[in-house]
Structure formats: structure tokens, C-alpha cells
Amino acid sequence: MNKVNHVAIIMDGNGRWALKRNKPRNFGHQEGLKNISSLIDFAKKNKIKFLTLFVFSLDNWKRSKREVNFLFNLLEKFLDKNINELIKKKIKIKSIGERKNLSKKLINKIKKVEKLSSVNYDITVNLAFNYSSKTEIIESLKKSIKQKAKITVDTIKNNLYTKNIPDPELLIRTGGKNRLSDFMLWQMSYTEIFFLNKLWPDFNKNDFKKILREYQKIKRNFGSIDD
Numbered sequence: 054m055n056k057v058n059h060v061a062i063i064m065d066g067n068g069r070w071a072l073k074r075n076k077p078r079n080f081g082h083q084e085g086l087k088n089i090s091s092l093i094d095f096a097k098k099n100k101i102k103f104l105t106l107f108v109f110s111l112d113n114w115k116r117s118k119r120e121v122n123f124l125f126n127l128l129e130k131f132l133d134k135n136i137n138e139l140i141k142k143k144i145k146i147k148s149i150g151e152r153k154n155l156s157k158k159l160i161n162k163i164k165k166v167e168k169l170s171s172v173n174y175d176i177t178v179n180l181a182f183n184y185s186s187k188t189e190i191i192e193s194l195k196k197s198i199k200q201k202a203k204i205t206v207d208t209i210k211n212n213l214y215t216k217n218i219p220d221p222e223l224l225i226r227t228g229g230k231n232r233l234s235d236f237m238l239w240q241m242s243y244t245e246i247f248f249l250n251k252l253w254p255d256f257n258k259n260d261f262k263k264i265l266r267e268y269q270k271i272k273r274n275f276g277s278i279d280d
Contacts, residue, residue: 059103061221065228066252084254111185145174149214150184186238227253
């Protein structure tokens, strides 16, 4: 059986989901957020140790100021509302991404949740927020050079945001787009990718379960030749 330690998800389609219902895009983000808690619980129940959610890309700054502010406020409210529940359920929160351009208030909230949730946990939920994989790789190279380390695969890996986190076995992208959108490009060299036409607010535990079953049928060779 293929063991699943780490699942990454690109939660795409919130805005389109809302527009299809004649609602503003921000309504879709609000509805999409409701999915997260139940899917974390499902991952935890299935003994998945790491779940990485693509929350906000560096490229998302190109969106309207109103939508960007709404997404930031949504994250703040999520952290404020759920911190005690996350600790109770043994869920560790880790933010991966750039801290530049984030308010001091939001940075402090992220640090607080990371610290409080890191004591006793069964699953780590990585929030890829203000994230770009290209930036991550560049920053890793800068750190390696500063350390005067020889540039190797291990050196770069040990300076990524995901240091000490295994690469994802699975990537799920909702929303009907078949691309990675600058998400974990280094970490996904051998990740099995599942693109779904379903928009994120419609994604549910049954979809997750079906993908895990499909994953079990895959023979993973990692560059070797089939028998």
C-alpha cells in the first residue's frame, strides 16, 4: 500500500463558485473556508501527518484591493476563532511563505498560533500564505550562499520553508485548471497529481476518500523501470 504522509491542496474555484450563484467573489472565499476544518479532520483520521493548503499566492496581490483585504481578514478571523479548537484537536499550524508586506498584527497572530499549536499535535497543517515557490527556491539559495555551504540538493532542501517536512505524495487541485501555479515546484518532482473539475466549495470528504483510493492503485517508480 502507498503510504500517504503529506497531501497538498490548491483550493481553486471559490470566486467562480460564487459568481455562478450571482454572489460576490468574496462570498465564495467565505464558503470555501467552511470546507477546511472537516477536511483537516478527515486527513487526521486517515493518519495523514502533513496537509499543505495553498491559501494566498504572491501573484494574488494582482487582485483587487478589496478582495486581497477580505482574504487577509478571513485568515485573521480563522486564526482567532479556531485557535483553541486547533489545540484541542492536536492540530499544528505552520505558515510557509513570505512575511514581507504582511501587517505586524497578522504576523504576530501567525506566530502566536504556530507557538501555541506546536506543543502536542497529530497533524501539521501548512498554510502557504503569501507564497511563491520560485521565491522560496531563490531565498533558499541566498541562505545557502550566506552559510558558505556547497550548493547541493540537500543544502537547498534544508533551507526551504518546508525544511524537515516530507515532500507531498499527493497534490489535489480543484477548479478545473491543470497547472501548478508556482506551488511547491521543488517538492513536487515525484508527486502524484489529481486535477478536479469540481470547484473548491463543492469538494468534500467523499472526493478526498476517492482520491486516496485511486492513489493506492498507482505504482510509484521514482525514475526506475517497471518490472
